[in-house]
Amino acid sequence: MIRAVLPGRARRAPRRSATTAFDHELLQAAGLGDIAGVRLALEAEVAVDVRDGHGRTPLLLAALADHVDTARPLLDAGADPNAQDDRQDSPWLVTGVTGSVAMMRLLLPHGPDLTLRNRYGGVSLIPAAERGHVAYVRAVLDETCIDVDHVNRLGWTALLEAVILGDGGRAHQQIVELLLAAGATPDLPDGDSVTPLEHAERRGFTEIAALLRRAS
Structure with missing residues (x-):
């Protein structure tokens, strides 16, 4: 197993709030752990880092609920592990709150800023x-x-x-x-x-x- 991932540069995602039905569906599916719903929304070319009313991205919602399998296609589509919401939470930071080693290890190859x-x-x-x-x-x-x-x-x-x-x-x-x-x-x-x-x-x-x- 790779021991260290050097701190990356935080990539600030545009703060585009959900505007379409597919935007809302992606956010909801990510929070619920609905892998099929996430894939469907991504196939509809929804911006992977779309934000909800609190600035949370689909990846952050998946991380908060520890939906590891749901986070995987989001990361494959380029989701930002460093995108922070209006409480300054990010997908990486919340792994320390949830204690999810599996989510931590999933995020590591994608450049989280330590x-x-x-x-x-x-x-x-x-x-x-x-x-x-x-x-x-x-x-x-x-x-x-x-x-x-x-x-x-x-x-x-x-x-x-x-x-x-x-x-x-x-x-x-x-x-x-x-x-x-x-x-x-x-x-x-x-x-x-x-x-x-x-x-x-x-x-x-x-x-x-x-x-x-x-x-x-």
């Missing part, structure tokens, strides 16, 4: 760490060159989010282990100069605190 940021200023690794998506965190660290120490607008890295917003359970313990093994800086503090270890101790996360002490 530096693209969501509305919180975070890359896809950060929401995955927060939500306890162990398999996704492992895969995105192993198979891409995503920045493990990226800091979002809250002043938090993936490591900080795993501690601050996690529950301290086994999934978040594993994520902390994965992040540290990938080179995350164990004592990189938040905007208030509080380190991950201090957050873990304050929350009573004994196992995570021990991991952070060993890494410091």
Whole structure:
């Protein structure tokens, strides 16, 4: 398996909202996982990156619902994995929210921009760490060159989010282990100069605190 896909340049799709019946059908089919409907609309030469009222493309709708097989013909038709909606979500970014390794791997050969940021200023690794998506965190660290120490607008890295917003359970313990093994800086503090270890101790996360002490 290819280990790293270099960050690509975000391709900004024209913000053309749906205007025809086929436009609406493509958007609806993508969101519902209707592969036949997607293919029919594409055969009618609907713009593959047509937008709905919130700026979402068919590929983004498919990614949000984790319809991997539906996303495939959209990508084959040239759908943009970096097209962001009015919430700054993109097909690539939402894989970190859903935790879908299959969708992540489907998008990788199509040039997703690993530096693209969501509305919180975070890359896809950060929401995955927060939500306890162990398999996704492992895969995105192993198979891409995503920045493990990226800091979002809250002043938090993936490591900080795993501690601050996690529950301290086994999934978040594993994520902390994965992040540290990938080179995350164990004592990189938040905007208030509080380190991950201090957050873990304050929350009573004994196992995570021990991991952070060993890494410091």
